[in-house]
Amino acid sequence: MTITIPSHDFHVIIVGAGATGLLIAQGLKQAGISATVFERYLEEEYEERSGKWTMALHWSLQHIEACLPPKIFEQLKSAETNPWEEQDPTEAGSIPVVNGRTGELLARVPMPHPKRIVRGKLRDLFRKDIDVQFGHILTDLQVNNEVVTATFNEGEKTVKGAVLIGTDGARSAVRDHLVDTKTGQLDKANAMILNAYPTFTKEQALFIRMADLVDIQKPETWVFQFTLSIWTDEAPPTSDEERRHLFRSYLSTYCEPYRSVAAWLADDIYISGESFHYWGNITPWDNYAGKVTLAGDAAHPMVPFRAQGLNNAMEDARLYVDAMKAVVLKNESLKCSIDVYDESAFKRGKADIELSNDQMFAYHHWDRVMNGPLMKGGT
Structure with a gap:
């Protein structure tokens, strides 16, 4: 079966129904830009894999608010581990670091408006009013002239659109089409x-x-x-x-x-x-003149020792939506808009991959962490 998007419509293909892809879908919907989200897992397995893993959400709140309808953003607290808790303003700007053996408070890491979010709850919140096509495993990707063609399930379905973004996680199938196998290989932490x-x-x-x-x-x-x-x-x-x-x-x-x-x-x-795995050899990817790119863990998989992965992903989502709005609503250059987006995602991602690795090492080596910037008020 082949789905052809009318040429006069600008349609965005989103591969991956995690928080990043869903937030992009929400932002595009707000802007009146057509998009479809495709998820590799069947809905039942997708639900089972939602996970109880919790994540730190902090500096990216403004990006989430920019993409979500107000009625959904107002429900963000429902994704927290304790939706009933009202944070103490004297403690809400930092994360405590304690000595695990003694309980002694070692430092407070500055962190603006930190929230502890349950991964599955956040994903389900972002999925409200978004249609997700489940059971679609990307098996081929082609860019010809002005059309991007995504093939799912070994040819069972092909979908054509103006652009495609991979938000399909650390082991991204989309990324495999944008960099060579050796370059895209992940390192084990x-x-x-x-x-x-x-x-x-x-x-x-x-x-x-x-x-x-x-x-x-x-x-x-x-x-x-x-x-x-x-x-x-x-x-x-x-x-x-x-x-x-x-x-x-x-x-x-x-x-x-x-x-x-x-x-x-x-x-x-x-x-x-x-x-954990990370993209230690991260390199700029081929965006096919702006028609295909990456966001979130697909763009910059990193270890979670600085609580930056989710926040970078949320910034990616907002910046990609802004780029699409510039192209569709203001008739700006697709290539230039996505080149700017890619540069931001790559530079932020590369820096935080390296810093997160440094922090991971420090957390496991007492002398390093005690003499490092964490104990001096940094991150």
């Missing part, structure tokens, strides 16, 4: 990541307190995220039992409430194990 999302009894939950609150009146429903990062080039243990043992052995040496968490974890709690 030298860290093992273990994640747990437990619930506890009412009394235990109130003791721990920080959580994704399902029901403020029922602490036993609160979902907590505990992430342990270990400096090693080894892969995480393959068995559930080994990951649980490793997780508990580390947490039991820390201060409260982590020591109690280690004791209270259910014997059958699932502990995920993974490794």
Whole structure:
């Protein structure tokens, strides 16, 4: 089946229905620019993969507001881990860094209006009133004259549009068409990541307190995220039992409430194990005279040790929407507009990939972090 967009219409093909692609879709819809979002996973699997992973949202709020309809932006608090909490203004401008063994406050990292966001909640909020085409795996991409042709599912469907943007994550299929295989290869971070999302009894939950609150009146429903990062080039243990043992052995040496968490974890709690990857060899990509480009993790996958990935992605979304508005509504050059966009995404991404790697190393090496800019009020 082939879908042909009428030549008089400027249509944007968005590959990837994560927060970045959905925010772009919202911004284009606000501007009256036609767009379609394609997602590789079937809807049921997409829902299951939404995840409880939490992220720091801070300096990019202005970019989100610029793209969302007011009625949806007003609901942003619903994506927070605790939608009922009113932040203390004396603490809302920084993130505390504590000594895990003693609980001593080491520093406060300046961070404007920080919010702890649940990934799945944010994605679902951005998806409101946006039609997503599920089960579409990009298998080919061609640019001929004024038309971009995306082929999905080995030819089951082809879609034609004026431009295409890849927002399909760190292992982007779109990026594979814009850089060669060697250049686009990701590097594995030298860290093992273990994640747990437990619930506890009412009394235990109130003791721990920080959580994704399902029901403020029922602490036993609160979902907590505990992430342990270990400096090693080894892969995480393959068995559930080994990951649980490793997780508990580390947490039991820390201060409260982590020591109690280690004791209270259910014997059958699932502990995920993974490794982060980043684009250490990031390079400008071929945008085919502005017709194809990247945003978010597809453009600059980085490790999450400075809380910059999501915020850069939100800025990408806003700048791409602005570029499309300039092209469609003001008749400005597509190539020039996207060249400017790409330069911003590349430069910001390259800088934050490098800084995030430096911070990752520091977080795992005591002398480095204690003598670094973090302890002097920087990031």
